[in-house]
Amino acid sequence: MRTKQKIIKVPFIGDLIYSSGHTILGILLGIFTGGLLIAISGVNPFLAYASMFRGAFNSLQSFSNVLVRSSPLLLGGIGVAIGIKSGVWNTGIEGYMYIGAIGATIVAIPELGLPPIIHILLCFIVAMLFAGLWGAIPGYLRAYKGVNEVTATIMLSYVAIYFTNWIVSGSPLAQEGAYFPMSLPFAESSLLSILMKGTSLHPGPFIGLLMCIIFHIILKYTPFGFRTRMLGYNPFAAQYAGINSKKQIVMTMVIGAMLGGLGGAIEVLGLKHRLYMEFVTGVGYESVAVALVAGGEPIGVMLSALFFSILKVGGATMSIETGVSSSMASIIIALCVLFVIGVGVADSKRLKKRDEKDPGKKTLSFKMEEAVK
Amino acid sequence: MKKIITVLLSLAVMCSVFAGGATEQVDMTGSVAMVLSGLKTDQAFNQYTYEGMLRAASEKGIKTAYKENVTDAEQVEVIRQLAQQGYEIIIGQGGQFGDSLATVAKEYPDTHFIFSVGKDTYGLPNMSAATVSYSEAGYLGGIMAAHSTKTGKVAMITGVFYANQAQMRDSFEKALHDVNPSIEFTAIETNDWSDTDKAYNAANALIAQGYDVLFPCLDAAGAGVAAATDDSKNKAVLVGSVADYAETYDCKSAMGSVTFNWEGLGYLEATGELTDGKSHVVGMAGNGISAIYNNLSSEGVAAVEKAKSDLSAGKINIPD
Numbered sequence: 174m175r176t177k178q179k180i181i182k183v184p185f186i187g188d189l190i191y192s193s194g195h196t197i198l199g200i201l202l203g204i205f206t207g208g209l210l211i212a213i214s215g216v217n218p219f220l221a222y223a224s225m226f227r228g229a230f231n232s233l234q235s236f237s238n239v240l241v242r243s244s245p246l247l248l249g250g251i252g253v254a255i256g257i258k259s260g261v262w263n264t265g266i267e268g269y270m271y272i273g274a275i276g277a278t279i280v281a282i283p284e285l286g287l288p289p290i291i292h293i294l295l296c297f298i299v300a301m302l303f304a305g306l307w308g309a310i311p312g313y314l315r316a317y318k319g320v321n322e323v324t325a326t327i328m329l330s331y332v333a334i335y336f337t338n339w340i341v342s343g344s345p346l347a348q349e350g351a352y353f354p355m356s357l358p359f360a361e362s363s364l365l366s367i368l369m370k371g372t373s374l375h376p377g378p379f380i381g382l383l384m385c386i387i388f389h390i391i392l393k394y395t396p397f398g399f400r401t402r403m404l405g406y407n408p409f410a411a412q413y414a415g416i417n418s419k420k421q422i423v424m425t426m427v428i429g430a431m432l433g434g435l436g437g438a439i440e441v442l443g444l445k446h447r448l449y450m451e452f453v454t455g456v457g458y459e460s461v462a463v464a465l466v467a468g469g470e471p472i473g474v475m476l477s478a479l480f481f482s483i484l485k486v487g488g489a490t491m492s493i494e495t496g497v498s499s500s501m502a503s504i505i506i507a508l509c510v511l512f513v514i515g516v517g518v519a520d521s522k523r524l525k526k527r528d529e530k531d532p533g534k535k536t537l538s539f540k541m542e543e544a545v546k
Numbered sequence: 547m548k549k550i551i552t553v554l555l556s557l558a559v560m561c562s563v564f565a566g567g568a569t570e571q572v573d574m575t576g577s578v579a580m581v582l583s584g585l586k587t588d589q590a591f592n593q594y595t596y597e598g599m600l601r602a603a604s605e606k607g608i609k610t611a612y613k614e615n616v617t618d619a620e621q622v623e624v625i626r627q628l629a630q631q632g633y634e635i636i637i638g639q640g641g642q643f644g645d646s647l648a649t650v651a652k653e654y655p656d657t658h659f660i661f662s663v664g665k666d667t668y669g670l671p672n673m674s675a676a677t678v679s680y681s682e683a684g685y686l687g688g689i690m691a692a693h694s695t696k697t698g699k700v701a702m703i704t705g706v707f708y709a710n711q712a713q714m715r716d717s718f719e720k721a722l723h724d725v726n727p728s729i730e731f732t733a734i735e736t737n738d739w740s741d742t743d744k745a746y747n748a749a750n751a752l753i754a755q756g757y758d759v760l761f762p763c764l765d766a767a768g769a770g771v772a773a774a775t776d777d778s779k780n781k782a783v784l785v786g787s788v789a790d791y792a793e794t795y796d797c798k799s800a801m802g803s804v805t806f807n808w809e810g811l812g813y814l815e816a817t818g819e820l821t822d823g824k825s826h827v828v829g830m831a832g833n834g835i836s837a838i839y840n841n842l843s844s845e846g847v848a849a850v851e852k853a854k855s856d857l858s859a860g861k862i863n864i865p866d
Binding site: 499 | 585615622624630640706
């Protein structure tokens with residue numbers, strides 16, 4: 174039985190073959206290598222992984238932590254995944270989260286006298302608007318000026334981070350006399366409700382899961398989705414077919430940014446109830462890895478984001494209980510991503526070589542045709 | 547490929563089977579857990595407070611746990627996890643932990659929480675706050691700087707002016723003007739506590755403007771200021787804070803330093819001496835800060851010693 178395979182172009186690396194088999198193998202290799210590193214650090218890897226497992230699944234509370242941590246990864250992951258589908262690398266999720274959170278903060282702080290649901294929706298809309306406008310900048314630069322979107326989005330993320338630093342330390346929204354740069358507290362009506370007592374579980378993860386399903390349907394069954402996929406698979410064919418590729422690129426970048434902004438807004442409205450300096454701490458970049466491991470598929474993003482969250486939440490328990498370095502969970506995540514990419518790239522190179530040796534077989538081109546279908 | 551997957555899956559199953567019976571009952575009496583915003587090897591307050599907790603553990607035989615590099619998003623979850631595990635004292639090391647500690651403190655009224663490097667107890671009976679006296683440190687540093695300047699221009703360099711650093715700046719400026727009201731003073735932020743390059747460039751810019759005494763309040767970035775004053779060919783000298791600059795950064799141009807006893811603070815927090823629901827500021831009296839002299843004139847040393855006794859006697863009015 175053959176698993177469904179497709180080709181993804183990774184910037185600076187090239188083609189990688191993606192399938193569920195490749196992903197599982199990559200992840201298992203990552204976990205295995207992580208186990209070796211844990212052993213080298215002097216801790217029994219079996220005990221460490223058991224502790225990680227307990228940390229994520231020991232109780233409903235533990236699993237609620239997994240869900241909470243998956244919220245920004247789900248939204249950021251789809252944001253990047255849509256980009257992958259259209260052939261652009263929307264790597265600015267980190268910045269969109271900050272800008273979205275700033276937008277939400279502006280309307281979350283004042284008591285507007287609105288019912289909570291309206292106030293929260295207003296925060297979401299403003300967050301998406303802010304982030305969407307921010308995302309339009311690299312989108313425009315990529316589509317109309319040919320500026321590399323990876324460079325533009327990463328540079329803009331730094332601008333967003335420093336802008337947030339100013340907002341929480343020098344602007345009228347900043348809390349005076351604070352022991353850490355933070356905004357004023359949000360109005361009660363803007364806060365996301367806690368769904369389970371004694372946990373931080375807010376509706377964010379469920380919004381993220383819902384978005385994954387919605388975008389799966391959009392990408393698969395709507396004209397917008399068809400245009401996006403076609404642009405990603407073959408930009409020249411898309412242009413010849415009359416698709417306005419520039420407009421499509423800007424649209425996918427803006428939608429990805431809006432999803433990232435929503436993720437940022439949910440983080441501040443659901444968790445800390447204020448805007449803090451450096452509150453994202455790399456989750457935006459992890460979203461890129463989430464989308465990559467998911468092969469750019471929104472349904473895959475659901476699994477991949479949950480997997481990353483399990484490692485993160487379980488990793489904290491592993492660190493507390495066994496004394497393994499706190500960086501180990503991040504190292505294991507990085508190893509999994511590297512192996513998923515490595516296995517795919519190695520397989521792609523192997524097939525290319527086979528194609529060159531035996532042009533009659535054309536295995537790789539067959540896979541590419543299959544991917545387009 | 548299928549074979550490899552099968553082997554790896556088998557290993558994963560073995561892993562979970564082996565690890566199944568790992569849990570055991572542990573006595574949690576007097577147990578302490580510390581959450582750190584940075585690494586426990588950062589050669590700054592994360593490391594030293596952690597080492598203080600370790601000293602308490604070895605002396606008192608208490609169980610300890612820590613989690614380093616705790617990000618903003620995971621603060622509540624990590625603190626809650628430690629409370630669930632039954633740690634009796636949970637210490638949040640850094641100003642960013644206040645809200646998260648308070649959130650969990652409301653859920654676990656029998657656990658004690660310490661907001662370290664902060665002063666707010668959030669009105670909760672099971673939450674205390676503890677920090678060293680930034681005000682006293684600033685005042686003593688100001689006396690040293692006032693007796694070290696030749697051009698009459700003194701500058702303070704810090705990462706960000708949080709509440710503590712702002713208090714330190716104000717008392718530093720007061721000390722300068724208590725000695726000589728005509729001293730010109732400026733205070734700048736580098737927006738980074740550990741970027742030595744940024745600190746080096748900022749210090750050089752100040753030296754170029756004629757500031758001949760620099761007073762850094764930084765973590766690892768302090769090395770950048772030390773290098774700038776050492777490289778200035780006697781145009782500028784340094785009065786250190788937090789760390790002993792002569793010893794830590796081998797700073798030849800250090801006139802003296804006001805050191806923070808983070809290790810001592812971590813020790814006090816871990817031994818349970820600060821779990822009374824109050825805010826504690828540990829100054830000279832509690833051995834929270836100390837003055838170290840390097841190249842300071844005898845007149846300067848005498849002035850600092852006098853300031854120390856005046857502060858202890860309450861003759862100098864600085865907010866704490």
